[in-house]
Amino acid sequence: MTAPILSIRDLRVSFATPDGPVEAVKGIDLDLAAGEALAVVGESGSGKSQLMMAAMGLLAKNGTARGSARYRGEELIGLPARRLNRVRGAKITMIFQEPMTSLDPLQPVGRQIAETLRVHSHLSARAARRRTVELLDLVRLKDPERRVSAYPHELSGGQRQRVMIAMALANEPDILIADEPTTALDVTIQAEILALIADLRTRLGMAILFITHDLQIVRAFCERVMVMRDGRVMEEGDVATIFTAPREDYTRMLLAAEPEGTKPTAPPAPPILRAENVGVHFAIGRGAQLAAVDGVSLTLSPGETVGIVGESGSGKSTLARALLNLLPATGEVRFRDTPITGLSRRQMRPYRHALQMVFQDPYGALSPRLTVGEIVAEGLTVHAPELGAAERRARAVAALAEVGLDGAMARRFPHEFSGGQRQRIAIARAIVLKPAALVLDEPTSALDRSVQKQVLALLLALQAAHNLAYVFISHDLAVIRAVADRVMVMKDGRVVEEGPTARIFEAPATGYTRELIAAAFDLSAILAARQSNPNARGSASTIAGT
Structure with a gap:
């Protein structure tokens, strides 16, 4: 060397x-x-x-x-x-x-790059802005002229990573x-x-x-x-x-630690969660609107896992938040036959313990001012007020143990853990309330393969033991194949294909799904093809000045 x-x-x-x-x-x-x-x-x-x-x-x-x-x-x-x-x-x-914690939430992303x-x-303001647009286009952020004015919270996890x-x-x-x-x-x-x-x-x-x-x-x-x-x-x-x-x-x-196998098929059961024609629209200026989710329907039964896949910005995470009434949406979502779309924060409180979410960015979802024991036990304070402080601590320690963390770690703060450990803390915070349905937004994206395998086994074991229902969002198709009963493929806010997991992977009906599956399982070939074509979008010539 x-x-x-x-x-x-x-x-x-x-x-x-x-x-x-x-x-x-x-x-x-x-x-x-x-x-x-x-x-x-x-x-x-x-x-x-x-x-x-x-x-x-x-x-x-x-x-x-x-x-x-x-x-x-x-x-x-x-x-x-x-x-x-x-x-x-x-x-x-x-x-x-973790791009969300690395970007300033009070500044547009274009200004941060500039x-x-x-x-x-030492570029001028005008030159810096022009170069910023070129860079955002280079990393394939759609509509870079408009995205330079976007704030980090207005972008998906994948879009924020491309900004970084x-x-x-x-x-x-x-x-x-x-x-x-x-x-x-x-x-x-x-x-x-x-x-x-x-x-x-x-x-x-x-x-x-x-x-x-x-x-x-x-x-x-x-x-x-x-x-x-x-x-x-x-x-x-x-x-x-x-x-x-x-x-x-x-x-x-x-x-050897690659996801493998398939999930045993869940027995038929009446849906616990039902979404009909859900839409989420964001204003993008001058009266225009962006349809982040457009007419999506979904049913979810106890013991079942619905996997949602699609490229960054396809609407997966926005749909997840709409299902749990975490943002305004059109259409209707029903939990156990009760409409929850449009309920106020106070009206939703009786349902929150049963409908939990594990977010994509664990560091951004964990309070830096609380110990992990306090973070995991916090939901018990709201939803199980009859418990004393000692019992809350004991349940928090037990939840941490379930996700493979030593109970002694409960006294530490989130910044003292690795990204994968923080994701396990986020899972412990959700499962400590023993929910009926759990929405998992990229829950293993920050985990190494060996820990990922353990967490997937844990989630499947918890599902089997408690008949939990999962909505599992991931860009990792090997993970989806291992955990999902059914798969929904999203693009540009719409569902382009859905069906049983085996059928989607063995006989995809759309070219878009075939492209996702090919890319997931042959990265080396795709990377070689990209490198062999210097004129393909994504060439570094713009940056290198050649």
């Missing part, structure tokens, strides 16, 4: 917690050469993200980094913020795992740290974004450090891989060797 542009030696990260110091990274060495693509993989909580947060000077206030991280010979650990800011955002940029360009590239990618690529960095950059993206856009990053890497000699739990991406995109567990490196080497002849049992377990 050529001389590294980033060299990390004996890097250690620890966090001060009420239970004492927690060591998240335990003496890591890492070298990254110009133009190289290195993957760092491992289970949730292995220290992958904290390793690079430390190098970038972005640890939480209770975090401490020791050791060395040198960029082109300059030490980053302990570097004053003013000098560090000349490096991060320009020479080293990062795509964060600010990066003006600070580091555009911002990270704006200043043509030497090093791009991509922390789970495609978890919120559907498979077709995922391939285009990866091809875009690969093209830019080739043209600019940009190095990529890919933090991911998706081993399919690693195989398709990277040359070297480093496997982490419990803050340490288990093994590292070239991708071909690690995938074909791993030395460690842990690595072999990661490689």
Whole structure:
């Protein structure tokens, strides 16, 4: 390997917690050469993200980094913020795992991208706006001229992630740290974004450090891989060797942890939730409206899982919120024969414990001011006021244990957990109320495959034990195939196809569904095809100026 542009030696990260110091990274060495693509993989909580947060000077206030991280010979650990800011955002940029918490909710996304360009590239306001539109178009955000004025909450999870990618690529960095950059993206856009990053890497000699739990991406995109567990490196080497002849049992377990099997068919039962002709429309200025959901109908029975798939922005998450009366909608939704569409907050309260939701962005859905024990128990305070404080705490600890978290973690705060651990906390908060129906919006997108497999098994076990009904939204078709009885395919706010899971996957009736399925199970081939066609939309030529 050529001389590294980033060299990390004996890097250690620890966090001060009420239970004492927690060591998240335990003496890591890492070298990254110009133009190289290195993957760092491992289970949730292995220290992958904290390793690079430390190098970038972005640890939480209770975090401490020791050791060395040198960029082109300059030490980053302990570097004053003013000098560090000349490096991060320009020479080293990062795509964060949770875009909603990384974007300013009070500023339009276009202004946030333009600010990066003006600070580091010294562009005029007009030039920065023009470049921002180009970047948003490059990452395939629909109608970029209008989207520059959108606020983060007006975009879907996948759309927000594309904004983050555009911002990270704006200043043509030497090093791009991509922390789970495609978890919120559907498979077709995922391939285009990866091809875009690969093209830019080739043209600019940009190095990529890919933090991911998706081993399919690693195989398709990277040359070297480093496997982490419990803050340490288990093994590292070239991708071909690690995938074909791993030395460690842990690595072999990661490689084998793909969703598999199919869900046993739920017995017929009267619907617990029924939606008829649901529509959600948003005003987009000058009297125009956007039909985010347009005439969707759905039935859901106890013990049944309805999977909803479709590209980012297809209306999946908006439909989920409409089903639970979390936003204004037309049409009618009935829960146990009671119409709930249009009910006030007070009128909905008796139904909230029975209709729970796990949101796509766990960090944004968890209060940073409460411990996880308080977060999980909070719903019991409202919906089970007869319980004493001790019993609420006990139920919260039991719910955390059900999702694979140590009860002792109940005293920690959300920022002290990895993305995957935070998602499990969100699931625990929902199941502690023992709901009748659970809407799961990308509940495993932030989880590594091994933990994902455990969480899916947990959800299926809970469903079988309590006859729960699930609406399961995901862009991961392997997950949908494993958990759903029926599948609805959405595009542009409408349902384009629906039916039993086996029929949808084995004999899809529409070209759009066939494209989604092909992309989901052959990412390497699609990525290669994108890279072989430099004139395809998503080429990096716009950024690279060639």
